[in-house]
Amino acid sequence: MGDQWVIETGEGTASLWRCIQCFGSLQQQSEDSITCAECGANYPAVDGIPDLRARDGISTYADDDLADARRLSAACRGASLESVMDKLCDRPEHDDATRAFRVRQILDSPQRLRVQIEGWLAPCLSKKELFLDVGCGSGGLLAEASAMGFLAAGIDASMTMLVAAKHMVEAHGGVARLACAWAEALPVADDSLGAVTLYDSIEHVGDVGATIAQARRVLKPGASMAISTPNRFSLAAEPHVFLWGVGWLPRRWQQPYVRWRNGQDYSGTKLLSTWEIARELRRHVGLQYQLRVPQVPSEEIAHFTPRRAFLARLYNRIAQFRFIRIALLAVGPFFQVIARRVAIR
Numbered sequence: 001m002g003d004q005w006v007i008e009t010g011e012g013t014a015s016l017w018r019c020i021q022c023f024g025s026l027q028q029q030s031e032d033s034i035t036c037a038e039c040g041a042n043y044p045a046v047d048g049i050p051d052l053r054a055r056d057g058i059s060t061y062a063d064d065d066l067a068d069a070r071r072l073s074a075a076c077r078g079a080s081l082e083s084v085m086d087k088l089c090d091r092p093e094h095d096d097a098t099r100a101f102r103v104r105q106i107l108d109s110p111q112r113l114r115v116q117i118e119g120w121l122a123p124c125l126s127k128k129e130l131f132l133d134v135g136c137g138s139g140g141l142l143a144e145a146s147a148m149g150f151l152a153a154g155i156d157a158s159m160t161m162l163v164a165a166k167h168m169v170e171a172h173g174g175v176a177r178l179a180c181a182w183a184e185a186l187p188v189a190d191d192s193l194g195a196v197t198l199y200d201s202i203e204h205v206g207d208v209g210a211t212i213a214q215a216r217r218v219l220k221p222g223a224s225m226a227i228s229t230p231n232r233f234s235l236a237a238e239p240h241v242f243l244w245g246v247g248w249l250p251r252r253w254q255q256p257y258v259r260w261r262n263g264q265d266y267s268g269t270k271l272l273s274t275w276e277i278a279r280e281l282r283r284h285v286g287l288q289y290q291l292r293v294p295q296v297p298s299e300e301i302a303h304f305t306p307r308r309a310f311l312a313r314l315y316n317r318i319a320q321f322r323f324i325r326i327a328l329l330a331v332g333p334f335f336q337v338i339a340r341r342v343a344i345r
């Protein structure tokens with residue numbers, strides 16, 4: 001097992017990633033095989049990244065994704081970061097322009113996320129304790145946080161994304177601590193992490209309640225989870241498919257509507273309203289949460305067209321007023337949650 005999997009605890013060092021069946025420590029047999037030291041369970045791995053997703057026997061997603069990840073890994077040996085991301089974005093549904101745009105977006109993501117780390121995430125993160133990014137995707141947040149001196153680890157439901165994320169983190173000088181897992185079954189010991197981030201990812205999990213319960217379980221008492229997500233009832237266009245009004249439809253109509261309007265698959269996205277997330281958070285004892293309206297960072301406004309920049313500055317101004325803030329929590333484009341795990345007596 002590589003040193004990158006070892007975390008400091010009160011009693012010394014321990015294994016970060018755990019067996020999802022018995023929570024035993026994992027041992028790396030090779031670049032493509034990992035074994036549980038306690039129960040002997042075997043897990044596949046790609047580039048040393050363990051695949052800790054349980055297979056439910058119905059979905060073939062995990063197996064197809066593992067095969068894609070192996071192909072991407074083989075194609076990316078010694079490749080430049082740009083070429084890795086270009087291969088990641090090579091999908092039949094992307095034309096050349098879309099693909100180039102996606103590659104640019106991914107390559108710019110670490111720098112774009114810096115203002116988030118320095119801003120609203122700053123009170124949650126500490127340079128002494130490991131934080132886990134749940135739904136880390138192509139690794140932008142991990143890469144920038146590592147470059148800034150934070151100890152970061154990431155999980156994602158897609159091994160293909162993680163193969164790319166490893167290149168991303170290492171290209172920024174960081175240590176890639178990555179595992180493929182479901183957000184509803186984190187392969188991490190109880191009470192072990194300094195923070196959990198869910199950055200634009202909770203809208204893609206299958207079970208929001210189980211995801212919050214798992215994040216709470218792995219946090220040390222006093223540590224926080226930070227969630228950022230698009231608002232279901234936003235008055236702006238749905239940010240994944242660029243359509244207006246999707247969230248206002250009943251859930252069962254959303255997928256057919258998106259398919260009818262622009263042919264895209266919307267099955268992996270379920271936007272939450274602030275009420276829905278608050279209801280889920282209230283179910284978990286020992287969580288103190290706060291809903292926040294995000295500001296548009298001035299670094300981002302600098303790249304906007306004059307009209308958009310004007311609207312963004314106006315938004316930032318009026319978001320300071322209490323009643324406007326309540327309205328923006330209801331219908332603003334995005335919202336954030338910071339939920340702190342308090343000790344229960």
Ligand SMILES: [Zn+2]
Pocket residue numbers: 019020021022023024036037038039040041
């Ligand atoms: Zn085990």
